[in-house]
Amino acid sequence: MSTNSQDRVEMFRTMVRIREFEERVKRTFAEHPGVIRGHTHLADGAEASIVGSIAAIRPGDQVMATYRCHGYPIALGTDTTAMLAEIYGRSNGLCGGYGGSMHLADPERGFLGTSGIVGQSIPQATGAAYAAQIRRAGDVVLCFFGDGASKQGAFHESLNIASLWKLPIVFVMENNSYSVSVRVEQEDANAAAGEPLATKAKAYSMPGVTIDGGDPDVVYETVAEAVSRARAGEGPTLVESLVYRLSAHGNSIAPPGVPLHYPEHEAVTVFGDVAEYEAAKRGDPVPRFRGALVTGGVLDAARADAIVAEAADEMQRAVDGALAGPEPEPADALRFVHA
Amino acid sequence: MTRELTYAKAISTTIAQAMRADPDVFVLGEDVSAGGPFTTTAGLVEEFGAARVIDTPISEAAICGVAVGAAQSGLRPVLEIMYVDFITLALDQLVNQAAKAHFMSGGQLTVPMVLRTQGGAGQRAAAQHSQSLEAWLTHVPGLTVVMPSGAADAAGLLAAAMTAPGPVVVVENKVLYFRREPVPDPVEPIPLGRAAVRRRGRDVTVVALSRMVGEALAAAEELAAEGIEVEVIDPRTLVPLDLDTVVESVRRTNRLVVAHEAVRHGGFGAEVAAAVQHAAFDDLDAPVERVGAPFQPIPLSPPLEDAYLPGAAEIRSAVMTTLGRVPV
Numbered sequence: 003m004s005t006n007s008q009d010r011v012e013m014f015r016t017m018v019r020i021r022e023f024e025e026r027v028k029r030t031f032a033e034h035p036g037v038i039r040g041h042t043h044l045a046d047g048a049e050a051s052i053v054g055s056i057a058a059i060r061p062g063d064q065v066m067a068t069y070r071c072h073g074y075p076i077a078l079g080t081d082t083t084a085m086l087a088e089i090y091g092r093s094n095g096l097c098g099g100y101g102g103s104m105h106l107a108d109p110e111r112g113f114l115g116t117s118g119i120v121g122q123s124i125p126q127a128t129g130a131a132y133a134a135q136i137r138r139a140g141d142v143v144l145c146f147f148g149d150g151a152s153k154q155g156a157f158h159e160s161l162n163i164a165s166l167w168k169l170p171i172v173f174v175m176e177n178n179s180y181s182v183s184v185r186v187e188q189e190d191a192n193a194a195a196g197e198p199l200a201t202k203a204k205a206y207s208m209p210g211v212t213i214d215g216g217d218p219d220v221v222y223e224t225v226a227e228a229v230s231r232a233r234a235g236e237g238p239t240l241v242e243s244l245v246y247r248l249s250a251h252g253n254s255i256a257p258p259g260v261p262l263h264y265p266e267h268e269a270v271t272v273f274g275d276v277a278e279y280e281a282a283k284r285g286d287p288v289p290r291f292r293g294a295l296v297t298g299g300v301l302d303a304a305r306a307d308a309i310v311a312e313a314a315d316e317m318q319r320a321v322d323g324a325l326a327g328p329e330p331e332p333a334d335a336l337r338f339v340h341a
Numbered sequence: 342m343t344r345e346l347t348y349a350k351a352i353s354t355t356i357a358q359a360m361r362a363d364p365d366v367f368v369l370g371e372d373v374s375a376g377g378p379f380t381t382t383a384g385l386v387e388e389f390g391a392a393r394v395i396d397t398p399i400s401e402a403a404i405c406g407v408a409v410g411a412a413q414s415g416l417r418p419v420l421e422i423m424y425v426d427f428i429t430l431a432l433d434q435l436v437n438q439a440a441k442a443h444f445m446s447g448g449q450l451t452v453p454m455v456l457r458t459q460g461g462a463g464q465r466a467a468a469q470h471s472q473s474l475e476a477w478l479t480h481v482p483g484l485t486v487v488m489p490s491g492a493a494d495a496a497g498l499l500a501a502a503m504t505a506p507g508p509v510v511v512v513e514n515k516v517l518y519f520r521r522e523p524v525p526d527p528v529e530p531i532p533l534g535r536a537a538v539r540r541r542g543r544d545v546t547v548v549a550l551s552r553m554v555g556e557a558l559a560a561a562e563e564l565a566a567e568g569i570e571v572e573v574i575d576p577r578t579l580v581p582l583d584l585d586t587v588v589e590s591v592r593r594t595n596r597l598v599v600a601h602e603a604v605r606h607g608g609f610g611a612e613v614a615a616a617v618q619h620a621a622f623d624d625l626d627a628p629v630e631r632v633g634a635p636f637q638p639i640p641l642s643p644p645l646e647d648a649y650l651p652g653a654a655e656i657r658s659a660v661m662t663t664l665g666r667v668p669v
Contacts (some may be wrong), residue, residue: 037511062500062668064414066410081459082433095447096447097445097446097447097449098447099447100444100445100446101445101446101447103455105445105446105447106448107442107445107446108449109413109446109449109450110449114410114413114414115413115442115445115446115450117437117438119433119436119437119438119566122433122434122437123403123438124403124406124407125403125404125406125410125434126406126407126410126413126434126438127401127410128403128406128407128410129406129407129408129409129410129411129412129413129414129418130411130414130417131410132407132410133410133411133414133415133416134414136367136392136393137417142544146611155432156402156403156406156433159398159404160400160403160406160407160584161404162400162403163397163398163400163403163404163407166398167462170584172586190387254466263350274486338443338444338447338448339443339444339454339482339483340443340483340485340506340507341443341448341451341454341506
């Protein structure tokens with residue numbers, strides 16, 4: 003099971019687009035102060051994991067995620083102007099400005115949304131998988147969450163149910179080694195014992211694998227195999243995808259009027275571990291995959307540069323379109339309480 | 342046509358009717374295929390099979406989340422949380438997920454799920470199996486909250502809940518489960534958000550929830566013998582609340598008592614009292630009286646539980662207070 007050259011170039015393109023999108027979110031704090039309030043959480047560093055996973059599903063499949071959610075809809079084909087307008091709280095946003103950065107949803111493309119409460123989208127993804135099972139169309143659910151979420155009861159309850167009912171779901175745990183400012187070995191019994199977090203799968207009698215989430219080919223192959231199992235009615239898989247988030251957990255939190263910004267990564271600010279962070283930067287999956295494609299003769303440098311330039315143009319249009327988007331009407335604040 | 346059913350049988354009958362009509366309706370919860378402790382889902386697995394009547398693990402957070410996710414994917418889950426006391430374990434899914442998905446997605450997602458649960462004391466079940474926690478649920482925008490007081494309403498309100506576009510919580514009452522009354526056959530939906538006037542009266546309005554409706558009617562019967570005519574209103578749906586019916590009544594009686602089994606402190610009666618005094622301040626001749634349980638957990642031993650539990654006597658006393666008479 004492997005992707006052809008064209009698919010790999012498309013994976014690279016999507017990784018670049020996600021990276022550029024996240025860079026523009028970050029730059030917004032400096033270039034357009036006050037335009038983003040509240041919380042944003044960026045996917046930079048997890049692009050290979052996101053893109054490799056979503057390359058393994060087909061239309062009709064569904065995705066649920068956490069509040070660190072900008073990458074998935076981009077990979078599913080959601081319009082980036084609508085996404086950025088949502089993050090800016092504009093009425094042309096994907097969710098009309100009601101949800102913001104943490105609550106993107108695009109059910110038409112299979113993106114069932116997120117939970118801002120850690121781990122709590124996992125049961126819902128499990129329920130979507132039950133719906134897929136009962137409909138017998140062979141659809142599968144990809145459920146993304148972080149390492150921190152595996153400390154929630156909802157994670158354990160859901161894995162038990164998914165395995166017991168043989169639901170068509172793949173649990174993709176993006177282990178970025180940090181829960182905000184706490185390192186995984188400080189809060190996870192497996193990690194503290196030197197074992198992978200995928201060990202947890204054993205407790206629920208499902209396959210558990212730990213992979214290099216910085217390599218989209220590896221992620222694709224692993225998730226595609228898990229998706230095949232799920233489609234065949236053989237039940238769930240837990241994929242622990244090792245990634246490193248290249249930004250801090252989120253932007254700073256400050257009272258209105260105080261400019262927000264992205265602080266340095268917690269490895270530096272909390273642990274003073276500059277070497278760890280510098281090593282993570284050297285392993286950045288976007289240039290790494292570019293290098294692999296160029297070295298392998300799949301992509302020449304000029305075409306790679308063109309892909310980067312196209313992504314930059316797209317995201318500039320997204321910024322322009324989002325900034326030009328109207329603020330919602332105050333009278334609309336009370337809509338959508340009840341369906 | 343009607344048939345005489347218990348409240349519990351009215352529920353299983355209504356669910357079966359909905360499952361026959363709509364293949365997307367399914368039931369999940371703990372011990373549901375055996376009928377649950379109160380037989381409210383008895384007989385369903387025999388007719389509809391284990392794929393649509395699912396015994397879940399004891400995992401309230403996950404099963405509520407499964408219901409939310411299945412509803413977002415187009416199914417119509419009817420989830421049972423066996424005791425309302427256990428809803429604490431499912432509250433994130435209910436409060437942060439089910440109630441907000443439609444809103445946060447700008448109307449893209451809908452969560453057409455029914456969460457059935459039951460509360461109330463009177464079965465010597467102690468502090469963790471007897472509570473009335475509906476006020477918590479009424480405080481969450483996005484949830485519809487229903488409290489049926491009899492078999493016919495248990496059927497009709499549930500039928501409406503199962504076709505509602507968003508999440509509905511139906512809080513049943515364990516003491517009412519085995520009381521019988523005529524129920525329409527087939528079950529007809531009762532629109533959510535419409536109160537029922539259970540007894541007409543000119544002197545005092547009593548708004549009573551769930552089991553307290555029967556208690557209010559008993560008190561009204563006693564008071565009628567003393568020449569006091571009490572109007573008893575059963576809101577049936579707490580959210581949305583049919584305030585118009587209550588206010589129209591208070592404009593005639595000029596006196597209001599609100600009665601529920603939940604602790605009075607922070608109870609739903611406070612919301613009704615505040616809403617009525619605002620809408621009909623000039624019509625009130627006495628302060629609104631609230632009947633509810635004392636602000637303490639529920640004791641086990643029969644003499645203690647009986648002393649704790651509010652009922653007809655407390656309602657009668659509150660009615661007398663609004664009339665300026667010393668309760669006997």
